[in-house]
Amino acid sequence: MATKREPKQKLSRQERRDLDVEIQFIEGVVRRDPRYVEALQILGDNYTRRGNFSKGRKVDEKLARLRPDDPLVHYNLACSYALTNQVARAVKSLEKAISLGYRDFRWLAKDPDLEKVRRHPSFKKIQAKLQSLRVKVR
Numbered sequence: 757m758a759t760k761r762e763p764k765q766k767l768s769r770q771e772r773r774d775l776d777v778e779i780q781f782i783e784g785v786v787r788r789d790p791r792y793v794e795a796l797q798i799l800g801d802n803y804t805r806r807g808n809f810s811k812g813r814k815v816d817e818k819l820a821r822l823r824p825d826d827p828l829v830h831y832n833l834a835c836s837y838a839l840t841n842q843v844a845r846a847v848k849s850l851e852k853a854i855s856l857g858y859r860d861f862r863w864l865a866k867d868p869d870l871e872k873v874r875r876h877p878s879f880k881k882i883q884a885k886l887q888s889l890r891v892k893v894r
Contacts, residue, residue, distance in 0.1 A: 767805070775806055793822055800832065809839040820849075827858035835869035846870070847878040854885055861886055 767775065782799045786792060800815035813836035816829070823829045830853035837846035850864075850873060864870065873879055 772806070775802055778802055779806065790818075791822060793819065796822070800836075804836070804839070809836065812836050813840050813842075825856060827853045827856035829853075830856060831858050831864075834873065835867065838870050838873050841872070843872050843876050844878070846873045847876060847882065850882060851885070854882065 779799065779802045782795055782802065785795045786799055789795070796815055796819050800812045800819065803809070803812035803815060813833075816833040816836040819826075819829045820833050830849050834846045834849035834853060837843070837849055850870070858864075865874075
């Protein structure tokens, strides 16, 4: 099962080192088993926490191929696209996440990763979809 990404926060020097060690370890696990979904999820989260958004996006794209019906995977992919300035793709992934059952609309409304998406004109379509589900997003 996919997990929601932690909000990005400033890491101390020690936390960055620890994260780098964990990334190296998980990269080794994924090299041995490239379809190990839980390891990929951790790796994608860690790349994002470390600020390596393009690597995180690549992991999320792989997860979307491995788990095409998982709404949280598509939500995280939307975040990765937004963080790599691919807003149109982020909107599509977010729409897919919602159509697959993503329902944490409070988080969607404030997730800093999706700030650019919420400002994009296409977000009005998402807001209309959410309103049809009787949910308010401000």
